[in-house]
Amino acid sequence: MSRIFRAVIMGPPGSGKGTISERIAHTFGLQHLSSGDFLRENIAARTEAGVLAKTYIEKGLLVPDHVMTRLLLPRLEEIARSSWLLDGFPRTLAQAQALNSACDLDVVISLNVPFETLKERLTHRWIHPASGRVYNMIFNPPHVKGLDDITGEPLIQHEDDKPEALVARLRHYKDVAKPVIDFYKSKGVLHTFSDTDTDHIWPHVSSLLGSKIPAPTPSVQPSPPH
Numbered sequence: 001m002s003r004i005f006r007a008v009i010m011g012p013p014g015s016g017k018g019t020i021s022e023r024i025a026h027t028f029g030l031q032h033l034s035s036g037d038f039l040r041e042n043i044a045a046r047t048e049a050g051v052l053a054k055t056y057i058e059k060g061l062l063v064p065d066h067v068m069t070r071l072l073l074p075r076l077e078e079i080a081r082s083s084w085l086l087d088g089f090p091r092t093l094a095q096a097q098a099l100n101s102a103c104d105l106d107v108v109i110s111l112n113v114p115f116e117t118l119k120e121r122l123t124h125r126w127i128h129p130a131s132g133r134v135y136n137m138i139f140n141p142p143h144v145k146g147l148d149d150i151t152g153e154p155l156i157q158h159e160d161d162k163p164e165a166l167v168a169r170l171r172h173y174k175d176v177a178k179p180v181i182d183f184y185k186s187k188g189v190l191h192t193f194s195d196t197d198t199d200h201i202w203p204h205v206s207s208l209l210g211s212k213i214p215a216p217t218p219s220v221q222p223s224p225p226h
């Protein structure tokens with residue numbers, strides 16, 4: 001049996017974590033767990049954690065650490081036998097320390113994208129809530145304006161991508177991310193990628209992971225990114 005591979009992808013809101021994670025999941029067959037998607041599922045299902053999380057997300061604030069770790073760590077236990085990629089967690093030093101007590105990471109990918117680029121991208125981001133598919137009205141628009149390509153259902157904009165919540169979110173991210181980045185740097189697992197374009201970052205991420213991830217078993221055929 002091949003070795004389990006564990007990776008985290010970090011970066012400010014809009015830095016392309018979701019987009020790159022999807023490519024990684026397709027290319028390398030890792031399970032992709034997005035904290036934002038997981039929170040939205042909990043909000044939709046009106047779980048106790050979901051109801052609580054909603055009040056913070058709407059204000060552009062981070063969900064408290066104890067809520068996040070209590071949600072995410074059991075989920076990681078459930079998928080402990082697969083290789084995975086965590087997207088959006090950990091976001092604070094306390095979360096990174098909690099994760100560190102649960103498992104060792106092979107790679108941490110940090111996306112470094114300029115502030116103006118982030119603002120521009122997020123105000124054009126629309127999603128299909130049922131599947132979590134992400135569109136950008138400029139970078140990757142849907143075939144039909146306002147509708148999901150696969151289901152034809154309407155796309156929506158996240159409350160937290162609207163301008164009021166956005167600036168607070170970006171500012172907050174910077175403050176809390178620095179100690180997390182330093183933590184992973186000191187552990188020797190941090191790889192930082194700086195650019196304004198996901199398509200420029202992706203080949204470097206792909207080649208890094210290609211050099212570290214054991215070849216997939218024949219039953220898991222990688223498909224090309226889209």
Ligand SMILES: Nc1nc2c(ncn2[C@@H]2O[C@H](COP(=O)(O)OP(=O)(O)O)[C@@H](O)[C@H]2O)c(=O)[nH]1
Nearest residue numbers: 014015016017018019121125135136139197198
């Ligand atoms: N213009 C442009 N938009 C991008 C690029 N990469 C991703 N996006 C879009 O920017 C938005 C944020 O990307 P996403 O992957 O959701 O970022 P996350 O918040 O870090 O998970 C989405 O609408 C993406 O489709 C890029 O290189 N250029």
Ligand SMILES: Nc1ncnc2c1ncn2[C@@H]1O[C@H](COP(=O)(O)OP(=O)(O)O)[C@@H](O)[C@H]1O
Nearest residue numbers: 013014035036057061062063068088089090091
């Ligand atoms: N690890 C986390 N810790 C605290 N809050 C989180 C975490 N992950 C997600 N959130 C909350 O959920 C919101 C949406 O997360 P996400 O979909 O990852 O969007 P983005 O990357 O655009 O911020 C965040 O703005 C934050 O309020």
